[in-house]
Structures are given as structure tokens and as C-alpha cells.
Amino acid sequence: MTQHLTDSLQTPTGTQPGGWWRDAVIYQVYPRSFADSNGDGMGDLEGIRSRLPYLKELGVDAVWLSPFYASPQADAGYDVADYRAIDPMFGTLHDADAVIREAHRLGLRIIVDLVPNHCSDQHEWFKQALREGPGTPLRERFHFRPGRGADGELPPNDWESIFGGPAWTRVADGEWYLHLFAPEQPDFNWEHPAVQDEFRSILRFWLDLGTDGFRIDVAHGLVKAPGLPDLGRDEQLKLLGNQVLPFFDQDGVHEIYRSWRKILDEYDGDRIGVAEAWTPSADRTALYLRPDELHQAFNFHYLGTGWDAAALRAAIDDSLDAMRPVGAPTTWVLSNHDVVRHRTRFGGDLGRARAAALLMLALPGSAYVYQGEELGLPEVVDLPDEVRQDPSFFKENGQDGLRDGCRVPIPWSGTEAPYGFGPGGSWLPQPEAWAELSVEAQTGREGSTLELYREALRIRREHPALGAGDAVEWLAAPEGVLAFRRGDFVCTANTTTEPVAFAAPGVPLLASGEQAEPGVLPGDTTVWWQVTSG
Numbered sequence: 271m272t273q274h275l276t277d278s279l280q281t282p283t284g285t286q287p288g289g290w291w292r293d294a295v296i297y298q299v300y301p302r303s304f305a306d307s308n309g310d311g312m313g314d315l316e317g318i319r320s321r322l323p324y325l326k327e328l329g330v331d332a333v334w335l336s337p338f339y340a341s342p343q344a345d346a347g348y349d350v351a352d353y354r355a356i357d358p359m360f361g362t363l364h365d366a367d368a369v370i371r372e373a374h375r376l377g378l379r380i381i382v383d384l385v386p387n388h389c390s391d392q393h394e395w396f397k398q399a400l401r402e403g404p405g406t407p408l409r410e411r412f413h414f415r416p417g418r419g420a421d422g423e424l425p426p427n428d429w430e431s432i433f434g435g436p437a438w439t440r441v442a443d444g445e446w447y448l449h450l451f452a453p454e455q456p457d458f459n460w461e462h463p464a465v466q467d468e469f470r471s472i473l474r475f476w477l478d479l480g481t482d483g484f485r486i487d488v489a490h491g492l493v494k495a496p497g498l499p500d501l502g503r504d505e506q507l508k509l510l511g512n513q514v515l516p517f518f519d520q521d522g523v524h525e526i527y528r529s530w531r532k533i534l535d536e537y538d539g540d541r542i543g544v545a546e547a548w549t550p551s552a553d554r555t556a557l558y559l560r561p562d563e564l565h566q567a568f569n570f571h572y573l574g575t576g577w578d579a580a581a582l583r584a585a586i587d588d589s590l591d592a593m594r595p596v597g598a599p600t601t602w603v604l605s606n607h608d609v610v611r612h613r614t615r616f617g618g619d620l621g622r623a624r625a626a627a628l629l630m631l632a633l634p635g636s637a638y639v640y641q642g643e644e645l646g647l648p649e650v651v652d653l654p655d656e657v658r659q660d661p662s663f664f665k666e667n668g669q670d671g672l673r674d675g676c677r678v679p680i681p682w683s684g685t686e687a688p689y690g691f692g693p694g695g696s697w698l699p700q701p702e703a704w705a706e707l708s709v710e711a712q713t714g715r716e717g718s719t720l721e722l723y724r725e726a727l728r729i730r731r732e733h734p735a736l737g738a739g740d741a742v743e744w745l746a747a748p749e750g751v752l753a754f755r756r757g758d759f760v761c762t763a764n765t766t767t768e769p770v771a772f773a774a775p776g777v778p779l780l781a782s783g784e785q786a787e788p789g790v791l792p793g794d795t796t797v798w799w800q801v802t803s804g
């Protein structure tokens with residue numbers, strides 16, 4: 271495989287100095303559900319490559335690919351057996367190289383998913399650790415412990431798995447190993463130098479291949495508190511994101527990101543690290559983004575905020591205030607492969623989902639778009655149990671997850687499933703109503719959600735005030751309405767269902783819904799305005 275670090279990456283327009291990623295719109299591709307090239311019902315890398323022109327035309331700056339590595343798929347690829355190999359289901363390393371090259375040719379950046387907290391129980395190290403038994407060196411690369419109780423029949427501590435049940439599984443020789451997620455996902459011991467070395471090498475492998483950065487899975491989980499102390503309570507899921515836990519958001523993780531940043535900086539072309547970090551506060555998230563650590567972190571606080579003007583304004587202010595001291599851009603996200611699609615979360619109304627999207631895309635910083643949200647896809651809520659694959663579904667206490675409904679393959683064209691997803695079927699059934707939501711059905715259709723996203727991204731690229739900077743200037747607005755100014759641009763979002771009187775602050779540039787009569791903001795609608803004077 272030849273390197274192509276300096277491939278002719280066009281400079282995207284509208285990017286402010288100081289890094290393409292600061293105001294980038296990053297599109298999340300979930301490989302198994304994006305496009306299937308060979309008809310096995312599973313999306314793949316060649317499918318992605320063939321659809322890159324669609325993403326270029328949509329107007330995004332970068333693409334984040336969820337995992338495509340060799341994996342038994344116990345957690346849809348977040349259980350990696352070989353970090354340097356592609357799962358045959360998705361293609362080959364040659365296909366990955368082709369995706370990166372083609373993306374760069376089109377002026378798109380590629381961010382790959384890195385899963386450093388845990389691997390698959392089919393990873394060579396773990397298999398060897400199991401074979402060689404207690405006390406052998408490979409066991410030290412994971413968290414193996416004897417159990418508690420007279421015969422070691424109880425787990426070593428009281429930690430619960432995020433997917434439900436104990437975070438420990440006992441192996442045949444009597445020892446237990448730690449897995450914060452599924453039993454098929456053993457946690458690495460990040461105190462071990464071999465683990466640290468291995469991941470530095472994996473970073474280089476993908477950087478050498480030309481990737482523009484990494485989305486770092488469970489970035490807050492790598493370091494565990496010394497001695498793996500009990501939490502002393504159950505229902506630990508309720509604590510996630512509310513406090514520092516002995517397995518989440520330990521200060522020691524920052525050492526790791528400082529060492530990774532050095533590697534990223536050795537490469538040309540602004541390679542970035544994006545943290546998936548669930549922390550108790552925006553201030554603690556900002557710690558991951560200090561100048562010698564990572565570049566961005568997902569804004570789960572924003573994702574978790576309802577369609578409510580006061581709550582949104584507070585979340586926006588908190589996020590901007592927290593990132594300013596470390597000089598990192600804020601990010602915004604409404605949907606991803608782990609949560610109920612925002613259209614459904616906000617009550618099912620397409621108009622509201624569109625309004626939420628325009629609000630997000632008007633904010634300063636970087637925005638994440640999850641595949642299919644540009645089509646206005648709702649969550650699929652009626653999947654039969656027998657087709658579901660999400661490991662959290664099968665766990666008694668893990669029902670929280672139920673993540674298959676946002677992972678249904680997206681519709682491209684035609685009137686029947688799989689709607690152009692591929693020449694075969696689709697690994698999850700698609701609803702009948704999706705014919706009219708397909709890319710083909712929405713392309714060129716005035717007022718379609720796809721055309722709204724395209725237009726919003728076009729304006730965002732051409733309008734210097736959008737995406738740039740680290741502040742918004744709030745304007746006085748009636749209850750339930752958000753209004754802010756950024757340079758010669760104003761965004762108004764009416765989060766109520768009723769029309770509200772509001773004097774036009776300029777000339778409308780784009781509206782998420784029907785254009786209102788002058789002086790009225792329709793309910794559940796966001797409007798972008800160009801201020802012409804003063």
C-alpha cells in the first residue's frame with residue numbers, strides 16, 4: 271500500500287484559518303447501513319466509495335466512518351479483532367485506500383473510528399491471554415482478576431456493564447476479566463506499555479494511509495482508578511455522565527491524548543482527534559481539548575437537550591463558555607448511531623426536525639450530521655425482535671440502548687425496499703413509507719429536506735459568519751423563540767407550535783418551513799436572515 275499523505279486535497283471554501291475542522295460539517299457514515307455494493311444486504315466500503323459524490327454534492331466537509339475493522343460484530347464492529355485489517359463483510363484494505371483517495375480527490379476529509387478502550391474477545395492478544403492462563407504476561411494487557419467469595423465465584427468488584435449486568439465475566443480457569451460493554455469486548459489495561467505502544471502504532475498505520483483523523487470511541491474510559499474500587503451502589507447507568515466514576519473520566523486519560531497529539535502533529539495536513547467523551551460537565555469535556563490534547567469532542571449535552579428555547583439557549587451558552595478557555599471549537603450534534611433519531615425524539619414532526627437542523631447549522635463551531643437525517647428519516651420503532659442485533663437489546667437492564675431503530679439502511683432510490691441500498695436486500699427491514707424519503711425522491715424537489723440541507727450547507731460555506739467564531743449575540747425574543755446574531759447574519763428559531771409576532775430582522779435567506787407572512791415566525795420553524803443595514 272503506497273502512502274498518499276499529500277494527495278491533492280482541495281482547500282474547502284469558507285474554512286477559517288486555524289484548521290479546517292474548526293467549522294467543518296462532518297457527516298457520519300454507518301458503513302453497514304449506507305450503501306451495499308455486492309448485494310449481501312450489508313453496506314460496505316465500495317458502496318461508500320461509490321456514493322462519495324453524493325456527500326460532496328450535499329456539501330459536507332468531512333466524513334466520519336464508524337468501524338469497518340475485522341470484527342465478529344458482537345457490537346456492530348465496536349468489537350475489533352484486528353485494528354489493521356478490514357472485515358471481509360466491508361471489503362479489503364485496498365477498498366479502504368480507495369475510499370480515502372476518492373474522498374481526497376473530491377475535497378472531502380476522512381475520519382476513522384478508533385476503539386481503544388476494548389477489543390474483541392477474538393483479538394489475538396485476548397485469545398492468547400485465555401490460552402496461557404493466570405499469571406502469564408498477556409493477561410496483564412487486560413484486567414484479569416480472581417473473583418471474590420470463598421471460591422472466587424463473585425465478580426472482583428461491583429461495576430456494571432453499560433449494556434447491563436456485571437462488567438465481569440468468568441473464564442474457565444476461574445479468573446474474571448473486565449468488560450465495560452459486552453462480554454465479547456474485554457477492556458484493555460492502559461497502564462501496560464504494550465497497549466500504549468500498540469495504539470500509537472495503529473494511529474500511524476491509519477495516518478500513513480491518509481486518514482485525516484480519528485473519532486475516539488469511549489475516550490473517557492481508558493484509564494481505571496487504581497485498585498478498581500467498588501462504586502458501592504447499583505443502577506450505575508444512572509450515574510453515567512453525572513460524576514467522575516472509577517472507570518470513566520479519570521484524569522489519567524489525558525496523558526494518553528497528549529501522547530497521541532504529538533503523533534497527529536507529526537503529520538502534515540491538520541489531522542485531528544475527536545473525543546467521544548461522556549463527562550459530568552462541559553468544563554470537564556474541555557479538558558480533553560486543551561491545546562496539547564484532542565481537537566473536538568461530541569456535545570452530548572446539546573444532543574440531550576429537548577426542543578425548548580430556554581433549554582437550548584442555556585446549552586448553547588454553556589457549551590461555548592466551556593470551550594472558549596481552551597480555544598477549541600464547540601461541536602453540535604442531533605443524531606448518531608447510538609440514540610433515537612432526533613425527528614422521533616422531538617415528537618415525530620418533520621417540520622420540527624428541520625427547524626432543529628437549521629438551528630444547529632447556524633451555530634459557531636463544527637456540526638455532525640448522521641446519515642439519513644438529511645432525508646428527514648424517523649427512528650424505526652417497530653422492528654421485530656428477531657431482526658434486532660444491538661447487544662444492548664438482549665440485556666435485561668440494557669433496554670436503554672435499543673439502537674437498531676436508528677441503524678436501518680438508508681433509502682437511495684426506487685419505490686420498493688431496499689430502495690437502492692444495494693442489489694440485494696437490507697440487513698434490517700426498511701419501512702414502506704421510506705420510498706418518498708429516498709435521495710432520488712427528494713433530489714430537486716422544492717422544499718424537500720434533502721434540498722434544505724444542501725441549501726443550508728451551501729449558504730454556510732459561502733457565508734463567513736456561519737460556523738466561525740466562538741460566540742453568539744442573543745437578541746431579545748418572545749418566550750419560546752431563540753434569536754441570535756452573528757455578524758450580518760441572524761437566526762430565529764420558534765420552538766413553540768404557535769406562530770409568534772417578530773419583526774423581520776433582515777431579508778430571509780432560508781427557512782426550515784413555509785415562509786411566513788411578514789412579521790410572523792411560524793411555529794416549529796427556524797429562519798436564517800441576512801441583515802442588510804446597521
Ligand code: GLC
Nearest residue numbers: 345348385451487488607608
Ligand atoms: C461507543 C459507540 C457505541 C459502542 C460503544 C462501545 O459508545 O458509539 O456504538 O457500542 O462505544 O464500543
Ligand code: CA
Nearest residue numbers: 306308312314
Ligand atoms: Ca455488501
